[in-house]
Amino acid sequence: MIELDTLKPKYQEKILEISLTTEQEQFASSPLAFLADKTIGVDHHVIKIEGDVVGFFKLDRYFSEQNDFAPVRSLGLKAFVIDPAFQGQGIGQRAVNALPKYVKSHYPDFNTIYLTVNCKNDAAKHCYLKGGFIDSGELYLGGPVGPQHILYQDLSSRGI
Structure with a gap:
C-alpha cells in the first residue's frame, strides 16, 4: 500500500539511500539536494510502501506566485522521484493517484496542483497523465534541461 507522508528526521537516511539513474539525474533532484533545499514555502514529503521509503517529492506553496501559468491557490509539485529499484511496478502512478x-x-x-515535466521525459509525463493530471497544451521554457510540458490537476472538481 502506498503512503505519502511529511518528511521526518527518521526518513532522511532512507532518502540518502535512493540512487538515481543517469537519465533521472538530469530531470530530478538528487536525494542530497532534496534534503538540502530549505526554500521557504517548499515542503518535503516521502513516498512509502509498507513503511519503507521508496521516493520523495516537494510541494511548493508559492508556486503560483512564481509562475504566471499557475492560478492563485495552486500548489506546485516538484522533484518527484521513485527509487529506480521500485520503478516499473506502478508505484509512481499509485503515488500520483494518492496525491x-x-x-x-x-x-x-x-484548489489545483501544477507541475512541469521535461518534454524529453515521456515516462514521467505518462505517469502524471495516468494519475489524473491534464496537459495544459502549453510549454514552460525556463527549465534547466529544455522545454517542459505544463500539467495540472483541479482538486475542486474531484469531489475529494
Whole structure:
C-alpha cells in the first residue's frame, strides 16, 4: 500500500539511500539536494510502501506566485522521484493517484496542483497523465534541461 507522508528526521537516511539513474539525474533532484533545499514555502514529503521509503517529492506553496501559468491557490509539485529499484511496478502512478486526497487533507486552501515535466521525459509525463493530471497544451521554457510540458490537476472538481 502506498503512503505519502511529511518528511521526518527518521526518513532522511532512507532518502540518502535512493540512487538515481543517469537519465533521472538530469530531470530530478538528487536525494542530497532534496534534503538540502530549505526554500521557504517548499515542503518535503516521502513516498512509502509498507513503511519503507521508496521516493520523495516537494510541494511548493508559492508556486503560483512564481509562475504566471499557475492560478492563485495552486500548489506546485516538484522533484518527484521513485527509487529506480521500485520503478516499473506502478508505484509512481499509485503515488500520483494518492496525491489529491493527501493534498486536500494537508493543504485545504489549495484548489489545483501544477507541475512541469521535461518534454524529453515521456515516462514521467505518462505517469502524471495516468494519475489524473491534464496537459495544459502549453510549454514552460525556463527549465534547466529544455522545454517542459505544463500539467495540472483541479482538486475542486474531484469531489475529494
